[in-house]
Amino acid sequence: MDKQHHITPEQYELLVTHAQIGRTINGLAHDVNNYLGVIMAYAELIDAESNLNPDCQRMIREMTDAVELSSRMLDTLTTISLKNSERIAQCDVPELIDGVAALFSYELNLNRIDVTKNIDLKHITLRINEPKLQRIFMYLVVAAIEIAKESKCSSLLLSAYEQDQYVTLSVGLPGIDLGFQVSQGLFDSFYTFPDSNRMIVGLESACELAASLGGELTVDKQHGLQVVLDTSNLPGELSQD
Amino acid sequence: MDKQHHITPEQYELLVTHAQIGRTINGLAHDVNNYLGVIMAYAELIDAESNLNPDCQRMIREMTDAVELSSRMLDTLTTISLKNSERIAQCDVPELIDGVAALFSYELNLNRIDVTKNIDLKHITLRINEPKLQRIFMYLVVAAIEIAKESKCSSLLLSAYEQDQYVTLSVGLPGIDLGFQVSQGLFDSFYTFPDSNRMIVGLESACELAASLGGELTVDKQHGLQVVLDTSNLPGELSQD
Numbered sequence: 144m145d146k147q148h149h150i151t152p153e154q155y156e157l158l159v160t161h162a163q164i165g166r167t168i169n170g171l172a173h174d175v176n177n178y179l180g181v182i183m184a185y186a187e188l189i190d191a192e193s194n195l196n197p198d199c200q201r202m203i204r205e206m207t208d209a210v211e212l213s214s215r216m217l218d219t220l221t222t223i224s225l226k227n228s229e230r231i232a233q234c235d236v237p238e239l240i241d242g243v244a245a246l247f248s249y250e251l252n253l254n255r256i257d258v259t260k261n262i263d264l265k266h267i268t269l270r271i272n273e274p275k276l277q278r279i280f281m282y283l284v285v286a287a288i289e290i291a292k293e294s295k296c297s298s299l300l301l302s303a304y305e306q307d308q309y310v311t312l313s314v315g316l317p318g319i320d321l322g323f324q325v326s327q328g329l330f331d332s333f334y335t336f337p338d339s340n341r342m343i344v345g346l347e348s349a350c351e352l353a354a355s356l357g358g359e360l361t362v363d364k365q366h367g368l369q370v371v372l373d374t375s376n377l378p379g380e381l382s383q384d
Numbered sequence: 385m386d387k388q389h390h391i392t393p394e395q396y397e398l399l400v401t402h403a404q405i406g407r408t409i410n411g412l413a414h415d416v417n418n419y420l421g422v423i424m425a426y427a428e429l430i431d432a433e434s435n436l437n438p439d440c441q442r443m444i445r446e447m448t449d450a451v452e453l454s455s456r457m458l459d460t461l462t463t464i465s466l467k468n469s470e471r472i473a474q475c476d477v478p479e480l481i482d483g484v485a486a487l488f489s490y491e492l493n494l495n496r497i498d499v500t501k502n503i504d505l506k507h508i509t510l511r512i513n514e515p516k517l518q519r520i521f522m523y524l525v526v527a528a529i530e531i532a533k534e535s536k537c538s539s540l541l542l543s544a545y546e547q548d549q550y551v552t553l554s555v556g557l558p559g560i561d562l563g564f565q566v567s568q569g570l571f572d573s574f575y576t577f578p579d580s581n582r583m584i585v586g587l588e589s590a591c592e593l594a595a596s597l598g599g600e601l602t603v604d605k606q607h608g609l610q611v612v613l614d615t616s617n618l619p620g621e622l623s624q625d
């Protein structure tokens with residue numbers, strides 16, 4: 144690790160703890176998905192084989208919805224954790240944004256940060272390495288949440304828009320000028336806010352990941368943290384959904 | 385970060401990815417536990433309100449078992465991730481060992497590593513900071529799994545035993561002499577195996593955590609990686625269950 148990595152022992156311990164927990168996610172997701180599969184199958188069987196009243200039928204539907212929502216969160220984390228996958232797939236951008244945002248809904252609620260979305264794309268799918276793009280977007284969301292907490296900003300704006308051959312996914316912090324943070328090294332490996340112990344990791348990795356997709360991480364006054372993808376650089380063109 | 389932290393860009397990216405995923409675990413566990421609560425409540429209501437045949441009653445039981453097993457895995461991860469908690473509680477050692485081992489059951493199966501347990505404790509509860517002890521034990525299990533994969537060892541022995549005022553939790557790799565790894569810096573922050581890119585993180589943190597509990601991380605020829613706790617140093621004495 145090079146000179147950029149300044150980190151206190153407490154921050155290091157937290158990073159390592161999180162890394163160890165993150166390392167277990169594939170196994171956890173696999174096991175919990177198996178249990179969810181059991182629940183789903185039996186809920187459907189009970190519904191089919193028993194003469195349930197309308198109230199109980201509604202409960203069965205809510206159970207299967209709960210299984211699906213849980214399963215989706217676990218799947219997003221599993222996809223993100225795919226190591227060095229070079230698989231190129233059709234990636235539905237609004238779905239990707241929703242999936243990543245769902246991972247943080249609890250933390251956002253807890254910190255009273257509202258999320259609004261603004262998706263303005265003619266083509267909503269990209270032919271791209273989806274785990275990488277999810278990971279980049281996750282890093283941007285994490286960074287934005289930390290900045291929002293630090294600066295008492297109470298909303299995030301997740302947006303996606305197209306201009307010429309560029310598709311941009313951004314995480315905006317309305318009213319916050321990120322110029323200061325950028326000048327202080329926001330894109331280094333470990334950015335620590337000057338007034339607190341709060342730390343942002345991963346933006347350096349996000350830059351590298353973006354570059355590997357032929358894109359770039361930028362900061363825009365209006366849109367906040369963003370990843371700009373040059374679709375003429377992607378392995379396939381934009382495709383109509 | 386000091387000179388001990390040698391790490392390749394790929395390893396660094398993996399560490400950061402895992403850390404970002406681990407960071408989401410509390411929110412994920414909270415949300416998924418809410419969904420599991422819905423499933424549990426409705427399963428019980430349907431069972432109570434409908435005249436289910438014995439087959440469907442068995443399915444309800446299997447559903448609630450699946451909910452409980454999922455919930456337990458998520459709870460273990462949530463407890464482990466508790467940051468700087470100084471809460472001292474009665475900790476059931478065999479349960480702690482089972483909980484941590486369950487997190488890795490998928491990875492262990494995938495790598496065909498058998499787990500056996502050998503718990504020989506007169507007193508099975510300790511008055512201790514449970515998240516810290518879980519975290520230490522998790523680090524030991526992760527390290528042992530990496531060593532097992534590297535050295536094609538197909539079994540782990542999780543044990544706990546008492547001698548005088550010492551309680552020891554250990555993760556053994558039968559037939560593997562860890563002397564070489566230790567001499568090569570196994571307890572440094574990032575240990576990389578000489579013949580592969582496989583990396584072990586966290587043992588340095590585990591040493592510090594053990595010290596903060598008045599204990600010590602050691603390597604024993606017979607028992608493998610172990611944490612030795614001096615119960616006369618713990619905030620309360622051992623208590624009969």
